[in-house]
Amino acid sequence: MFYIIETLLPQMNDGAFKRKHDLSNLGLGVINLLLSRYLALIITLSLIEKLQIRGVLYYLELNSRTTLILGVIALDCINYWWHRLLHRVPLLMRFHTVHHTDTLLDVSSALRFHFIEVLAGHLFRIPFILILGLPLESIILYDIIFNINVYFHHSNIRINRTLDITLSKFIVTPYIHRIHHSTKWREANSNFSSFLLLWDRLFKSFTPQGERSTPRYGIPGYTEEKYQSLLYMIHQPFTR
Numbered sequence: 001m002f003y004i005i006e007t008l009l010p011q012m013n014d015g016a017f018k019r020k021h022d023l024s025n026l027g028l029g030v031i032n033l034l035l036s037r038y039l040a041l042i043i044t045l046s047l048i049e050k051l052q053i054r055g056v057l058y059y060l061e062l063n064s065r066t067t068l069i070l071g072v073i074a075l076d077c078i079n080y081w082w083h084r085l086l087h088r089v090p091l092l093m094r095f096h097t098v099h100h101t102d103t104l105l106d107v108s109s110a111l112r113f114h115f116i117e118v119l120a121g122h123l124f125r126i127p128f129i130l131i132l133g134l135p136l137e138s139i140i141l142y143d144i145i146f147n148i149n150v151y152f153h154h155s156n157i158r159i160n161r162t163l164d165i166t167l168s169k170f171i172v173t174p175y176i177h178r179i180h181h182s183t184k185w186r187e188a189n190s191n192f193s194s195f196l197l198l199w200d201r202l203f204k205s206f207t208p209q210g211e212r213s214t215p216r217y218g219i220p221g222y223t224e225e226k227y228q229s230l231l232y233m234i235h236q237p238f239t240r
Helices: 002-008 015-051 056-060 064-088 090-100 107-111 115-132 136-154 161-167 174-180 198-202 230-238
Strands: none
Touching: 002 107, 015 107, 015 115, 015 136, 015 230, 056 064, 056 115, 064 090, 064 115, 064 136, 064 198, 090 115, 090 230, 107 136, 136 174, 161 174
């Protein structure tokens, strides 16, 4: 749906480059799915089933709906801190850079993550899932919400700025996330939230929308088309 909308109402139109760009990102997304997401899901479910730890939420004796909502909120907070950690730890940033070297943001950019980063991110949240005792329903619901919003805020949709500002009082929007992909390091080192914008506001990492969305994305030095190929993205973290 977002792909159709951004095709009809694009923020920026890059023509032929977009087709090559989208295919490369889609290829990396398929590799992520096969090598990282399925493996992480199997590991997570196996640990939850075998360990059967009664976490914090169990002892709070809340009803199922409240537990479900708190689980989603907790997972979003965990994801926020994982994203900040990616930008703080040089080794992790080597893998996360694959996402930031994208010079054209659109729906396919939501798939542009190195498979080792994706796997590490899922493993990072497992201890928190076990300690908090998050129900499986929360994990599934959050992954659905997370993926929908990640596709949305990476999209190249020409969205009304007033609408964007209204939505960004609660969730991450395209204008907000485009700032995170700015070529300016200060801007790129802000707006880490994936779904609820609460975390950036709460932990002082929020940069608001300007009068216009930044037109320049990526990392200086990685602007040539060769850096956008699937093969390069796979081995990019291991290059000097």
